[in-house]
Amino acid sequence: MIDIAKEFRVSLPAWIDDELAEGPAVLPSREDRMRLVHRLADRNWREGNGGPFAALVAERESGRIVSVGVNVVLTTGVSVAHAEVLALGLAQTATGSWDLGGKGMPGHELVVNWRPCVQCYGATMWSGVRGLVVAGEGPELEEITTFDEGPVREDWAEQFEERGIQVVSDVLRDEALAVFRAYREAVDAGGVDVYNARGGSE
């Protein structure tokens, strides 16, 4: 007989409640949505939950916040638990559907503080969101934080567009880099456990 675990849970950290208690439930401006993402990303690494990454799902037109996510790999012990996976899974839990673009639903967008890693790129593609909003793209994330983002194709944005997912970039880009730099400074100062898949070094 094979005896194995049958279930795992993915949860937001308790401190999220503080952050959400303060904010309005609707953020009509895209910059305000990204500002919330940056705030959660910055707090996330300081709290020790995982990397400096956060995301949220909003109704595109109204700006109603449907879910938020942060990277909780360290606290859940599950490597898939990146910010985007939490935000998407929690939005689907809230709406009751694995397809956030289903008939009769408002269009949803995922807001993230950088272009998703290869795993979350795919997770976004299968989620039903109609839009992806990122603070930026490019090598800066990997250069500053040392996280491996994985091999993503050059035509990544076109591939989204072909599937009806609109990509918007460069929303509060400098603010994203400021969060990454603060994280890196703490790592260099020895105050943070860095986690990452090993880079073939062993």
Next chain:
Amino acid sequence: MIDIAKEFRVSLPAWIDDELAEGPAVLPSREDRMRLVHRLADRNWREGNGGPFAALVAERESGRIVSVGVNVVLTTGVSVAHAEVLALGLAQTATGSWDLGGKGMPGHELVVNWRPCVQCYGATMWSGVRGLVVAGEGPELEEITTFDEGPVREDWAEQFEERGIQVVSDVLRDEALAVFRAYREAVDAGGVDVYNARGGSE
């Protein structure tokens, strides 16, 4: 105040217990590991949990089965809940670590009934497994089942190898295709709900 869902769960379906009760807890042969994956994949679509996909994590040398996964997108309502994500997350739950390749651990491998989609490609990369075993790769999966696997780079296997993840392909390939064909015949006969991210058609 922003009021949102804080947690979601990912669970194996109850019928998994029947399948695991019958089998030995250790499968030293790679073919036997894949045979179990094929059996779970075939039952999964027939039970209505999701697509014809299954996976397991085994200790590479001993063949001890650490976890299994099936695609439960339809029953969990969470689009990330592909077979690989369940197998990896449950293995990490069982071992107590987000890193299946951590110090002092036996090497783990992920066994899947086709090359993972782009999301699960990334999930595999970040999981700490030292090996990926697939029944096959190539366009047959998409052609037969009509599932979109997403844009994966041509050098996908080399990218794994560079990160210390060994790739083994063509293990019971014909048997994988037989499962996909049985699924497709049921779809064409109108007996199965197909789900997939929309292909940019709306």
